[in-house]
Amino acid sequence: MSAQRIEGKQISDAIRAEIVQETAELKKKGIVPGLAVVLVGEDPASKVYVGSKAKACEQLGFYSEVHRLAENTSQSDLLALIEKLNKQDSIHGILVQLPLPKHIDEKAVIDAISVHKDVDGFHPVSVGNLVIGDVSLLPCTPAGVIEMIKRTGIEIAGKHAVVIGRSNIVGKPVAMLLLREHATVTVCHSKTPNMEEIARTADILVVAIGKAKAIGASYVKPGAVVIDVGINRLEDGKLAGDVDYDAVLETAGYITPVPGGVGPMTITMLMLNTLKAAKQTHAIGV
Ligand code: GUN
DSSP: OOOEEOOHHHHHHHHHHHHHHHHHHHHHTTOOOEEEEEEESOOHHHHHHHHHHHHHHHHHTOEEEEEEEOTTOOHHHHHHHHHHHHHOTTOOEEEEOSSOOTTSOHHHHHHHSOGGGOTTOOSHHHHHHHHHTOSOOOOHHHHHHHHHHHHTTOOOTTOEEEEEOOOTTTHHHHHHHHHHTTOEEEEEOTTOTTHHHHHTTOSEEEEOSOOTTOBOGGGOOTTOEEEEOOOEEOTTSOEEOSBOHHHHTTTOSEEOOSSSSHHHHHHHHHHHHHHHHHHHHTTOOO
C-alpha cells in the first residue's frame, strides 16, 4: 500500500487561519504583530525568501519592515540596525536572512538580536532554552516538522526517531524537539558507518542533509513516518527532497512530498513565532 502523503500546504493553511483569528483578537487590544526582515546583499534565493516572508506578513495582517542593505554594508552598520530594531516597539520579531556576506561574522549578528525578538530561534539563549525545555521561540523548520507530525495525528512519545543530519538549523534542534516529545532519538551524520541499518529501525525518520534523493527504500522500515526537510534543485530545474520519494512510497507509512511538505510550514512557523513574541511582549498568555 502506498504511503499517506502529509500535506504541508494544507496544515500550513490551517495554522495560518488560526493566526489570522488570533491577530484579529490582538488588534482589538491595539497590538499588531510586527516582523523586521533584514537582507544583506543580492543572493537570489535569499531575495525570494525575504519576499515570501513580507508577503506572508501582508496576508496575515502583520506589520512588516524589509531592510535591504548593500552587499558591502559594514558589520557595525548591520549591528546598529539590529540595535535600533531591538528597541523599536512596533517590531516583535527580527530575522536576518542567512547566509551573510563573508566579511560579516554571522555569530556576532545572531548574538546581537534580542532573545525576545529571536523569531529564528538561533540565539544561543533560545537554543539553551530549547535544550532545557524552557519556554522559548523555537526554530521554524524544526517546529514545523513537529507540528506536521502532531497534526497528522501521529503519536511521537515512545517512538524511535532517527534524524539524518546534524546542522544547527535543522538536525540538532529537531532532535531536541523530538526528545522533548518523548521520542527515543538517534542522530546520524556523515561519519555514521551503519546509517542505513540505523535508519531502518526508525518509526519516525527525519532527513535534513541537502542531497537530492539520497535516501532510498533501504533506509526505511515498512510503515515508518518519513519527513523530508531537503529542498534541492535538480539539473532539469525541478525540486527534489533528500528522500527518493518514488522509491520510498511503497515502504513508508507516511511521507512528506517535496515541494508541498515541510517547505510551506517554515514561513508559517515564523509567523507563529512573531505572533508569540508579540503576545509575550504584552504579557498575553501563549
Ligand atoms: N536562510 C535559509 N534558511 C534560513 C532561516 O531559517 N533563517 C534565516 N535567518 N536565514 C535562512
